[in-house]
Amino acid sequence: MDALLSWLWSSEEEELKMLDFMAYFMVFMAVCTFLSLLFQNVPYGRYASSKYGFPVNVKLAWFVQELPSLLLPLCLMFWESSAKMSQLPNQLLVTMFLCHYFQRTLIYPFVIRGGKSTPFVSFALAFVFCIYNGYMQVRYLSHYAEYPAYWVTHPYFIVGSALWLTGWLLNIHSDHILRNLRKPGETGYKIPRGGMFEYVSAANFLGEITEWTGFAVAAQSVHSAAFALFTTVVLSSRAVAHHKWYLTKFEDYPKSRKALIPFVL
Template identity: 75%
Template sequence: MDSFLAAMFSSEQQERYCLDCMGYFLMFTAACTFFTLLFENVPYGRHASSKYGFPVHVKLAWFVQELPALAVPLCLLRTSAAKTAQLPNALLIAMYCTHYVQRCLIYPFLIRGGKATPVGSCALAFVFCVYNGYMQIRYLSHYAEYPTGWVTHPCFITGSALWLVGWLVNLHSDHILRTLRKPGETGYQIPRGGVFEYVSGANFLGEITEWAGFALAGCSVHSTSFSIFTLVVLASRAVAHHRWYINKFEDYPKSRKALIPFVF
């Protein structure tokens, strides 16, 4: 990996500039995605469409598309001069890797049923995971400099707490969704329990909160752009799910919101 990166960049300054540009470009992409999703749903799961290519088995799709988000960072952490000995850097890397160990190596194999994923959607997710995995972990492992005592700063403490709460909400909500159907049952059910009592997109709210906390703890354009992109994509999906539930079930809870409890 060291030799590959040395061939790509003439200096550390050039790579750092590239990483910053990647962060700003992801923000631009988030803005473009926001307007696109006003007219079309993210094409996977119940909103999958054949126009995005042939279907891929849902478990295989999730594993393959999420794999770079874990594999790329692991390769980067083996390169020279990695700053993993610095506590803020190590903790932020641990937050990122904890999420993707679960998302790549555990979550796909717990899925029950589920619609196949269009190959186009899977390919886009794969590219994003390569892009974001490199941007986040290369910055944190080689370039991020935090002041002494950053782990006791209110931004880091608050961000870490938000990350943990969001991660736990996401895990619990995914568990609720997996156990909706009893053995032999098919079709969709109304999710109940946990944060689903308040919003239709409890799993999305958890992940949005998780990466918002990561961005606050990391205080960089790289983590912030990731958080914004996540918000745009998952908020759109939460709204689409909410509308779908209302149209599908006559007895859907009237007080339940799409994403933000009691508000939206």
């Protein structure tokens, strides 16, 4: 890993500039993605289409595409110098990132019930994104991010960490509700009920958006902010599409339920 990074970057200053560039490029891609999603849903799940490539088994797709966001950060920390990992704020922020992807890589794919296959293009793009983002987030936090010793008691860190934990738990609980909608042998879609699904159609997406927004508040970096923005763009678009789909699919769908933000949107 050290030899690879030395080959890629001639100095730490050059690598840091590239990490910053990657963050700003992700912001640019978030804008482009927002515009494209005005005309086309992200093609996986209920919106999957054969025109985006051959189908990949949904469990395999989730495991493989999320794996870089877990494996690459671990390699960066254990096989390469991690100058800032002796500092508590950096340790906690990296732990937040890894907790999410530990669950998303090693637990979530193996408890999926049913689920449509993922088109190869969607799978490949998700895989590339996880490499890109996994490197950007954890390399910055483990090697470059500077925080004062009191940062863990700063309001930004406390509020951000609380939001992260709330979103993480909401995301896991909402996935549990969705996973148990159908009894063994049943097929087709059902109306989600319970938890935050009583208020919004996309409680799982609300959880993940809250999670990474909290992470960005706690980390206070352009890298974490870019990730939170990109996540919000993709998942809010999908939340609105889900909400419209539910209203069309079910005549008895709760009319008071919003798409993503309780009582608002």
